[in-house]
Amino acid sequence: MRAIGILEAGGPEVLQIVELPEVHAERNQVRIRIKAVAVNPVDTMLRVGKKFDQNNPEPFIVGMDLAGHIDEIGPDTKTDFRIGDPVIAMTLPRDGHGSYRENIVLPVDAVSPAPKNASIVEASTLSMNALTARQSLDQLGLHSGQTIGVTGSAGCYGGYVVQLAKAEGLKVIADSSTKDRELVTELGADIVVPRGDDISEQIRKVMPEGVDGLADGAVQNELAVGAIKDGGSFASVRYWEGTAERDIKFHRTSVSDYFQRSDLLDQLSKQVDDGTLTLRVAETFAAEQATEAHQKLEAGGTRGRCVILL
16 A cells, blocks of 8 residues: 655655555454545654654654544454444554554544545644644643633644633633734634743733643744743643642643544534534645655744644
């Protein structure tokens, strides 16, 4: 089968079309004919940082998001899925399951129905970022009426945090550049503050006592801690351990922990259909244009995901 892989770490130009062996579903597995994959920052980081085993020069396949159709169900697999059903999933490329390929075999409990009101291209942008947002909110442990700060709110993760937090009755204070202010407001932020290195001061201007929790999509780390009240909570998406100050609880969000959580992904898919979550596609690219898709993401400024069609 055809895939997009790398044979050496490097810039976007190392992405190339490769051939992989065909795969088949076994018990408690399904095979998906992938139609669209979203390009995420983690894809570019793996492309640059992958260390190859010289004794096993297999092409490495990046990609965590996918949307497509069920095209094989493993024997004795109990599932409501049928051949041809549109589905979404998150994969773990470090385990050899990168999504930039035509077919992939996954555990059935890692797969969810695609949103009914979205195209396959749109659906491919949901799984990884929305599950990451879901995990950060679960870690923060806030309840209706409390206040959350969100950095990087115009991005995919940050946007999902804003929308999920609003659905749960939280008051949202989100950062934004001038050009993204309208977008962030439309996503549901109650208060929008200027983004920048003074984010803690900006949030304290509108919330002097500090927010109850903060989801740090912009990876500002210690620059954002000052926005949180004593005893509050902080969720980091890049494994930052925190500063151990003022009884703040620091959480490291690792979405791989939510692999095979189709119960959560099912709910997120339903939240797209009921209007809670908004799917955003910046641009689509053919498989042969994967280099251009990575270049566009790395250039910055995209609002929504670049999607590669397979």
